[in-house]
Amino acid sequence: MSGPYRLDGGAIDRSRRLAFRFDGRRLTGYPGDTLASALLANGIRLVGRSFKYHRPRGIFTAGSEEPSALVELRSGAYREPNTRATVAELFDGLEAASQNHLGSLRHDLLAVNDLLAPFLSAGFYYKTFMWPKSFWERVYEPAIRASAGLGRLSGEPDPDRYDKGFLHCDLLIIGAGPAGLAAALAAGRSGARTIVADEDFVMGGRLNAETHEVDGGCGTTWAADAVRELASMEKVRLLPRTTVIGAFDHGIFGALERCTDHLAATAGKPRQILWRVYTKRAILCAGATERPIAFGGNDRPGVMLAGAVRTYATRFAVRAGQRVGLFTNNDDGWRTAVDLATKGVRVAAVIDVRDREPVAAVPDARVRMNSQVTATRGRHGLSGIVLATGERIALDCLAVSGGWNPNVHLTCHHGGRPVWREAIAAFVPGGRLPGGMAVAGAAAGAFTTADALVGGHRAAVAALGELGRPAAGGGPPVASDEATDVTAFWHVRDSRGRAWLDLQNDVTVKDVVQSHREGFRSVELLKRYTTLGMATDQGKTANVLALAIVAGQSGRTIAETGTTVFRPPYTPVPIAALAGRARGNDFRPVRLTPGHDWAERQGAVFVEAGMWLRAQWFPLPGESHWRQSVDREVLHTRGSVGICDVTTLGKIDIQGRDAAEFLNRIYANGFARLAVGKVRYGLMLREDGIAYDDGTTARLGDHHFVMTTTTANAVLVFRNMEFARQCLWPGLDVHLISVTEQWAQYAVAGPNSRRLLEKLVDPEYDISNAAFPFMACGEIRVCGGTPARLFRISFSGELAYEIAVAARYGEALMEALMAAGEEFDAVAYGTEALGVMRIEKGHAAGNELNGQTTARMLGLQRMVSKKKDCIGNTLSERPAMNREDGLELMGFTPLDHTEELTAGAHLLALGASAETANDEGWITSVAYSPALRSSVGLGFIKEGHARVGETVRAWDALQGKDVPVEIVSPHFYDPDGERLRV
Amino acid sequence: MRYSALQILKEGLTGNRGWKPVWREPDPKPHYDVVVVGGGGHGIATAYYLTAVHGLTDVAVLEKSWLGSGNVGRNTTIIRSNYLLSGNEPFYELSMRLWEGLEQEINYNAMVSQRGIINLYHTDPQRDAAVRRGNAMILAGAGAVLLDREALRRQCPFLDFDNERFPIKGGLWQPRGGTVRHDAVVWGYARAADRRGVDVIQHCEVTGFDIRDGVCRGVETTRGAIAANKVAVCVAGSSSRVMALAGLRLPIESHVLQACVTEGLKPAIPGVITFGAGHFYVSQSDKGGLVFGGDIDGYNTYAQRGNLPTVEDVCEGGMALMPMIGRARVLRMWGGVVDMSMDGSPFIDRTPVTGLYFSGGWCYGGFKAAPAGGYCLAHLLATGTSHPVAAAMRLDRFASGAVIDEKGMGAQPNLH
Amino acid sequence: MIIDHPLLGPRDAAEFVYLGDASLIDRPDWQDEDAARQFHDYLHVRDNPAGEHRELWFHEHGDRSWLVVTRNTLTHEIIRVELARDVALSLGRGR
Amino acid sequence: MSDATLAARTPLDAYGRTIGTVTLAEVAGLALVSAAVPHDGDEAFAAALADGFGAVRPASGDSATGARPATRVLGMQPDQVFILFEAPDPDQAVPTAAAALGSAAYVTDQSDSWAVLRMSGTGVRVALERICPLDLDDLAFPEGRVARTVMEHLAVMILRDGPDSFLLMSPRSSARSFRHAVELSVENVSGP
Structure with missing residues (x-):
């Protein structure tokens, strides 16, 4: 024993003391303590403030249902708000602070709210704060927000690591109390793959908190033995400190394992793991949660659940008070009095609402049958109670038991609604359980240890039977039945003062009555109007009580009144745990081209393009602005030769006897008669007729094509082509495989591109203009025998090629190209220069192909063949997509060439007012054209081609610009395409 | 009873015993001028504007469950008018203006809180799209501000600007965007409509339509037949099911949109923030919970629940964007069934059945649209013509090709 | 969710990409007289049942099979999984 | 013509590392x-x-x-x-x-499309549990079994080529992210 609040015994390790701090006070406890038990052991009862009225709050429970004892745990970036002290394992150096107060915990200035309580009743805020109008956001709301909320985030990035994982089993057992352990033993002994998850750090459930006997011995010892046996089984996995948070479809459960929360530091390992557990069967053995009784002043620190008081005494060897009283409507409550008295705790009174003989003898206690508590005394903690008779009893702890509610939450995650069982005055699991789930023990309403053991065993045997696995021999463990008789009793009507239902959100019986009076009669409306059950405990201790009050108000039964809906998670889960590793650089994979390291060595600036990193430009020493680099890359390419990594384009290998016919249906334009050795530009429509992707496809053989797609749409195009192949035309012999990763591909563009390539291409291949004209392709060899593919295509408008080699040679080819290009002053160019040149040429790209544009808008309507079936051609003929006054892709140049255009500017007629009705289009892409020495833009404008030469406004009020622009052809540079055919 | 601070004072001093029911609980009459099916945000707002704007009082709203039990009771409460296309933007701007005067008009504090909404961008193409959108908003009178990194940093210093994967380049800010206490919207409209004589009838499910010779003459319900001159259906989430009772098929799929709320926290996030490179948006409620969500699960469903991978994906986005929220705990995750239309935009239109009107296809944006949705449907019901800002929201637009496809995803509902 | 792939056994739905109503297999004939109307209905108008729904899923992170999954949209229970190619062939789709 | 010949490079540059009881090695050739x-x-x-x-x-x-x-x-x-x-x-x-x-x-x-990593050792399945959604139990995924799946947003082909040995193949472009994901999985389960 140590200190006035410690008892003998308990499951704590007295060989070692743990130092911790609460609100700066240095305190000690033992391994095996929770923060709550350690606080109680130090005589601390006031630990926080309630949400609305800032009333003093203490420790109410001994489990995860705790509504009151919430603290900020740890410090700095590790600070963790709203941590339930009742489940926080004590460790050496633990720091905790109370929360939700202005000033000190004892002298919270916001406690003034409590004095205003008459004006802050249910829904008061819906009825006021409306005048003056502007005051809501400036005055009222900030005040409400500052007062509400509970703990504080640190404001700093969470410094811990998190992980996820996947587990597979025949049988998941949720909860390792008597039912769960009995089930686990049956399953484990049969050899089934079994997982046992329990939220506590010691398995055993109530057996650790009670003085029950199992198999003729101590229940706690039996539990420890069972856990030891299970741990030795190869096919059984025990997951302590693991809460099953939700039941999802098809037997998948989410579970949160707290790996290091009981340690001072994580040692670099994940703090928590989110498990996805794939099960064939699951048995819910989640136990039950005790509920209170509503009476005047029942929120004072020192008023606790009876089972919790018992747990603190038995498991943690802590007396919750020096003079404890009991207020109950059931036999189980008496157990607390008996157990406490046995341990030498002074039980001053037992008050039972039932009119009957006392259930047990409690030495020295005032026993009051057919009696009720109407009020409490005390300021920051309980000092006494008042009975209906006027009798006053001095107490510093009142243990309250209103009966037990089965923890049915997970049974409801698929829409099941619990059903009322009058005999135990509680809801038990109803229909529509998640598939494969059974319920056993107290969670099923079997409240005695004997029933729990038998129920768990039977449920496991039944589940094993369904899986075709015979259970090993042996029956369930044996225990005797305890008395659990209960008489439904919810609310002391003669209460003086407010009677609390939801301790955290400050919802009282009066609030429920008032909201019913105002018409919020459905339980869901009641919840939403009063906020009952919306606190961090989701009403685990409050809801049933409130339902009973509502039922009383409406004259309906509790069964008719029904419950609100339980949703995941069972207990709150950190966002970081749900995110796992995915943050920072690990948020998504990075895709790099084979030439990436080379580009990095050149000092390239990279840009994200989907998952890819692409070189945006290659700054040279002395270039201080990105435009200098980009202009140089463009001018060099147009003047001589440039090389650009285009590996990221999607590439699809298409083979089969019907490959040509297949492509003919995939592309809007014809491909059936493309000659071997030729490339063709292709436009793809969605079935709704919208242009969604473009690219080139080369015919390498009669039955062999290779397609390129845009970087962004590579995956989508492949998916759609597989759909067409498998679902639309399964009779065509065509086969697809992605080769995006297989080939490193470079554009070599500019008047010297052929001369450069001729230096690398093996001599037996003739790539002269005559032998290898514009839109030719072929399989060649380079650098002395390395296989390559060469395509004479051009996105820049220059004489240009794309050359591809197997990815392993990608970096080496880039180096070889640059080395061979030295004599031509070859440049590497990035995506910016690529963009400039394509805009100068009027080629549509992502900003134009944004899923909203038709072939007609792009000026490509003649490509949509009317002579064949292809995806999208029928619906592309819908009238609104072919309006004469429709949008058309045009070029735009500022009248004043020193002005810069901006993408996203809208186009308005000169003199038209800026309103939606006058909106004529918008600028899609802009670039500074070094060739034209002007900013140029592409954009869509109504009836564009008919308006060439007209001046309109490029109106960008967002960036304060309004630029007169001339409508011109979108082909700014070499409009007749002479340069690419030389 | 008019709500005011004075009334609260008076009631507070007399034990709050004098509060009156916010609405009557009438039995349905045999005939109404207009029957509105669906007691959610849109249905109730429609009834309210029928009375308040058009003077029609012989109106009933039929709700199969409790009032506001559909999507108005399970959304993330965001209001905004930051749309791109002319078929949408003026409509949502009308809605925003109605929000701005709502509380004084209906004498109910729905906590319309214009804290602003920021859509982040991470790439140049996203920036270009944001500029186009921002200008479309300014053209429609909605207002928009382009924030560069530094301006953004002043508002939201906690963002991971230099996220190693998708650095933040800036954001498009609509200062007038914000949040509203969602349940209060339906309560406030219902109270105001009730006071003007509308019968708000809960627990009355429509089981069929009385259609003769192509004309809808009323509805059959679990509480008997109710005749009506006009019937309007506003049952987003159940549109296909209810309209099938009238023999109509719709360009709509039903999907589940999940959302999460954390435990209450002291103020940490000022307005609404959406991540441009992941699936995540967040705001903080007046109670202190971080309210967040992302994309729909992506498969057809009528179950009001989703699956874990979507929640994980959303939280991944959250941690990539603002890693300071890691230790905030998700308290509750829930799902609502949404009407996903074929172009991601809604319908407010008459149907091929004379006298039967339809509002639906709100995708996951129905909440913010409730005032304008009600206003425009009331306009159509009362005048027989579409309100100009809703004129494009026609059921036949897929036949004509005049689609309103904000995201450019085409006829694949789960991508909108 | 878990989809019991007819060739591979149970696989997490996260490996799949959802498309929608399996009627998308029944692509109309472009040369029919009322092809425009047929294509409109084919692409846009869905039954969207609350109950059994035949729908297309693509095993993108798996064997690249398109599957027709019959699933109850009220309970998410999966009743049947077929290779979409087999379904298409059985519907008479060919070349 | 150039006299340069092109040198090949593997996706993971012949990476190999042992962490605890698990050995990771790029497989080339x-x-x-x-x-x-x-x-x-x-x-x-x-x-x-x-x-x-x-x-x-x-x-x-x-x-x-x-x-x-x-x-x-x-x-x-x-x-x-x-x-x-x-x-x-x-x-x-x-x-x-x-x-x-x-x-x-x-x-x-497809030789260059995939980074190939062999993951072997007694702790291999415990490490894979953190990223692999498949059931790798002896009965569910015996030697010789192969599957394509997704791990940490990465496409992966996984082949069991021994009692405690798996061949993992993931797209070449994201090979470094893949290596990191696998390494982290092993680190997270290995002793301090």
Whole structure:
């Protein structure tokens, strides 16, 4: 024993003391303590403030249902708000602070709210704060927000690591109390793959908190033995400190394992793991949660659940008070009095609402049958109670038991609604359980240890039977039945003062009555109007009580009144745990081209393009602005030769006897008669007729094509082509495989591109203009025998090629190209220069192909063949997509060439007012054209081609610009395409 | 009873015993001028504007469950008018203006809180799209501000600007965007409509339509037949099911949109923030919970629940964007069934059945649209013509090709 | 969710990409007289049942099979999984 | 003509590392060729596979070993297998497969498309538990079983090639993210 609040015994390790701090006070406890038990052991009862009225709050429970004892745990970036002290394992150096107060915990200035309580009743805020109008956001709301909320985030990035994982089993057992352990033993002994998850750090459930006997011995010892046996089984996995948070479809459960929360530091390992557990069967053995009784002043620190008081005494060897009283409507409550008295705790009174003989003898206690508590005394903690008779009893702890509610939450995650069982005055699991789930023990309403053991065993045997696995021999463990008789009793009507239902959100019986009076009669409306059950405990201790009050108000039964809906998670889960590793650089994979390291060595600036990193430009020493680099890359390419990594384009290998016919249906334009050795530009429509992707496809053989797609749409195009192949035309012999990763591909563009390539291409291949004209392709060899593919295509408008080699040679080819290009002053160019040149040429790209544009808008309507079936051609003929006054892709140049255009500017007629009705289009892409020495833009404008030469406004009020622009052809540079055919 | 601070004072001093029911609980009459099916945000707002704007009082709203039990009771409460296309933007701007005067008009504090909404961008193409959108908003009178990194940093210093994967380049800010206490919207409209004589009838499910010779003459319900001159259906989430009772098929799929709320926290996030490179948006409620969500699960469903991978994906986005929220705990995750239309935009239109009107296809944006949705449907019901800002929201637009496809995803509902 | 792939056994739905109503297999004939109307209905108008729904899923992170999954949209229970190619062939789709 | 020859580089630069009881090693020198079976060509393909590689055609999700050195045929898709074999000259991957299979299959080189990592050691399954959604239990995923799945947003082909050995293949472009994801999984489960 140590200190006035410690008892003998308990499951704590007295060989070692743990130092911790609460609100700066240095305190000690033992391994095996929770923060709550350690606080109680130090005589601390006031630990926080309630949400609305800032009333003093203490420790109410001994489990995860705790509504009151919430603290900020740890410090700095590790600070963790709203941590339930009742489940926080004590460790050496633990720091905790109370929360939700202005000033000190004892002298919270916001406690003034409590004095205003008459004006802050249910829904008061819906009825006021409306005048003056502007005051809501400036005055009222900030005040409400500052007062509400509970703990504080640190404001700093969470410094811990998190992980996820996947587990597979025949049988998941949720909860390792008597039912769960009995089930686990049956399953484990049969050899089934079994997982046992329990939220506590010691398995055993109530057996650790009670003085029950199992198999003729101590229940706690039996539990420890069972856990030891299970741990030795190869096919059984025990997951302590693991809460099953939700039941999802098809037997998948989410579970949160707290790996290091009981340690001072994580040692670099994940703090928590989110498990996805794939099960064939699951048995819910989640136990039950005790509920209170509503009476005047029942929120004072020192008023606790009876089972919790018992747990603190038995498991943690802590007396919750020096003079404890009991207020109950059931036999189980008496157990607390008996157990406490046995341990030498002074039980001053037992008050039972039932009119009957006392259930047990409690030495020295005032026993009051057919009696009720109407009020409490005390300021920051309980000092006494008042009975209906006027009798006053001095107490510093009142243990309250209103009966037990089965923890049915997970049974409801698929829409099941619990059903009322009058005999135990509680809801038990109803229909529509998640598939494969059974319920056993107290969670099923079997409240005695004997029933729990038998129920768990039977449920496991039944589940094993369904899986075709015979259970090993042996029956369930044996225990005797305890008395659990209960008489439904919810609310002391003669209460003086407010009677609390939801301790955290400050919802009282009066609030429920008032909201019913105002018409919020459905339980869901009641919840939403009063906020009952919306606190961090989701009403685990409050809801049933409130339902009973509502039922009383409406004259309906509790069964008719029904419950609100339980949703995941069972207990709150950190966002970081749900995110796992995915943050920072690990948020998504990075895709790099084979030439990436080379580009990095050149000092390239990279840009994200989907998952890819692409070189945006290659700054040279002395270039201080990105435009200098980009202009140089463009001018060099147009003047001589440039090389650009285009590996990221999607590439699809298409083979089969019907490959040509297949492509003919995939592309809007014809491909059936493309000659071997030729490339063709292709436009793809969605079935709704919208242009969604473009690219080139080369015919390498009669039955062999290779397609390129845009970087962004590579995956989508492949998916759609597989759909067409498998679902639309399964009779065509065509086969697809992605080769995006297989080939490193470079554009070599500019008047010297052929001369450069001729230096690398093996001599037996003739790539002269005559032998290898514009839109030719072929399989060649380079650098002395390395296989390559060469395509004479051009996105820049220059004489240009794309050359591809197997990815392993990608970096080496880039180096070889640059080395061979030295004599031509070859440049590497990035995506910016690529963009400039394509805009100068009027080629549509992502900003134009944004899923909203038709072939007609792009000026490509003649490509949509009317002579064949292809995806999208029928619906592309819908009238609104072919309006004469429709949008058309045009070029735009500022009248004043020193002005810069901006993408996203809208186009308005000169003199038209800026309103939606006058909106004529918008600028899609802009670039500074070094060739034209002007900013140029592409954009869509109504009836564009008919308006060439007209001046309109490029109106960008967002960036304060309004630029007169001339409508011109979108082909700014070499409009007749002479340069690419030389 | 008019709500005011004075009334609260008076009631507070007399034990709050004098509060009156916010609405009557009438039995349905045999005939109404207009029957509105669906007691959610849109249905109730429609009834309210029928009375308040058009003077029609012989109106009933039929709700199969409790009032506001559909999507108005399970959304993330965001209001905004930051749309791109002319078929949408003026409509949502009308809605925003109605929000701005709502509380004084209906004498109910729905906590319309214009804290602003920021859509982040991470790439140049996203920036270009944001500029186009921002200008479309300014053209429609909605207002928009382009924030560069530094301006953004002043508002939201906690963002991971230099996220190693998708650095933040800036954001498009609509200062007038914000949040509203969602349940209060339906309560406030219902109270105001009730006071003007509308019968708000809960627990009355429509089981069929009385259609003769192509004309809808009323509805059959679990509480008997109710005749009506006009019937309007506003049952987003159940549109296909209810309209099938009238023999109509719709360009709509039903999907589940999940959302999460954390435990209450002291103020940490000022307005609404959406991540441009992941699936995540967040705001903080007046109670202190971080309210967040992302994309729909992506498969057809009528179950009001989703699956874990979507929640994980959303939280991944959250941690990539603002890693300071890691230790905030998700308290509750829930799902609502949404009407996903074929172009991601809604319908407010008459149907091929004379006298039967339809509002639906709100995708996951129905909440913010409730005032304008009600206003425009009331306009159509009362005048027989579409309100100009809703004129494009026609059921036949897929036949004509005049689609309103904000995201450019085409006829694949789960991508909108 | 878990989809019991007819060739591979149970696989997490996260490996799949959802498309929608399996009627998308029944692509109309472009040369029919009322092809425009047929294509409109084919692409846009869905039954969207609350109950059994035949729908297309693509095993993108798996064997690249398109599957027709019959699933109850009220309970998410999966009743049947077929290779979409087999379904298409059985519907008479060919070349 | 240039006298430069092109040097090859593997996706993970011959990476190898042992963490605790798990060894990670890039596997190089293997050719990987996809072979698609023409419509109505199943018999011809089976014959060609037997002749050319000495292997039987595996069902999807299974693999078969062949007569050529280190040959393993992986059943990846209903009408497509991947053939993994030792190839001293990687440029000969497709010619070798094409010569062996003739017109019985459409072959495509995949050798450079995938980073190949062998993960072996007693702790291998515990580490994979953190990223692999598949059940890798002996009964569910015995030796020779192969699957394509997704781990940490990455496509992965996984082949069990020993009691405590798995061959993992993931796209080349994201090989470094893949290596990191696997490394982290091992680190997270290994001793302090």
